[in-house]
Amino acid sequence: MLILNICSFEFLCGVLYMFIKNLLKGKNIRLTSVKESDLQIFEQWYNDLSFLRVYDTVAAFPRTEEELKFMIKEVRQSNDSFIFAVKDMENDKFIGVTGFENIQWNNGVAVIYIGIGDEDYRGKGIGKEALALTMNFGFQELNLHRIQLNVLSYNKPAINLYEKLGFKREGIYREFIHRDGKRYDMYLYGVLRFEWEDVNRANDGY
Numbered sequence: 338m339l340i341l342n343i344c345s346f347e348f349l350c351g352v353l354y355m356f357i358k359n360l361l362k363g364k365n366i367r368l369t370s371v372k373e374s375d376l377q378i379f380e381q382w383y384n385d386l387s388f389l390r391v392y393d394t395v396a397a398f399p400r401t402e403e404e405l406k407f408m409i410k411e412v413r414q415s416n417d418s419f420i421f422a423v424k425d426m427e428n429d430k431f432i433g434v435t436g437f438e439n440i441q442w443n444n445g446v447a448v449i450y451i452g453i454g455d456e457d458y459r460g461k462g463i464g465k466e467a468l469a470l471t472m473n474f475g476f477q478e479l480n481l482h483r484i485q486l487n488v489l490s491y492n493k494p495a496i497n498l499y500e501k502l503g504f505k506r507e508g509i510y511r512e513f514i515h516r517d518g519k520r521y522d523m524y525l526y527g528v529l530r531f532e533w534e535d536v537n538r539a540n541d542g543y
Contacts, residue, residue, distance in 0.1 A: 368421035382454035445482035503536035
């Protein structure tokens with residue numbers, strides 16, 4: 338009986354592993370852990386001010402490879418955050434990052450983020466695919482009920498992407514950020530599990 342139970346447990350673990358692995362694999366990309374070999378490329382993105390100005394709301398300043406290494410280590414050691422590397426399925430090239438932060442396990446709520454650092458992959462649907470994979474992981478594996486995000490009002494491509502994936506604009510932080518002598522609003526967007534399931538069904542999954 339003990340041997341049978343151990344075999345059953347190992348089988349279930351194998352099924353679960355394959356389920357999670359498939360959750361993180363799309364048509365053109367896959368989500369993996371950020372490796373130390375990726376940090377040099379990550380550092381290049383943090384020296385690209387155009388990337389930083391849509392990726393984060395803090396002052397756009399570069400970070401060193403060591404600072405990024407420490408940042409990723411903190412995320413891995415936390416119990417309320419996940420970070421994934423976005424990689425091209427064909428050549429395994431590191432092209433972006435995505436993940437969750439500020440996870441409230443008791444409420445089933447998390448903040449999602451995404452950044453496609455490689456310019457050659459922007460505007461080609463890669464961000465949409467990566468975000469959809471991350472959302473699937475959040476709703477199916479983490480059992481989240483609600484996923485939310487903040488986006489700056491001038492980031493029109495990101496806003497269009499979020500709305501296509503079912504996010505609803507729920508609030509406005511007026512004149513939240515100061516950039517180049519002007520003030521811009523920041524929007525709060527959110528999507529609930531059933532809303533994502535409706536979008537997923539309408540698009541035959543992502």
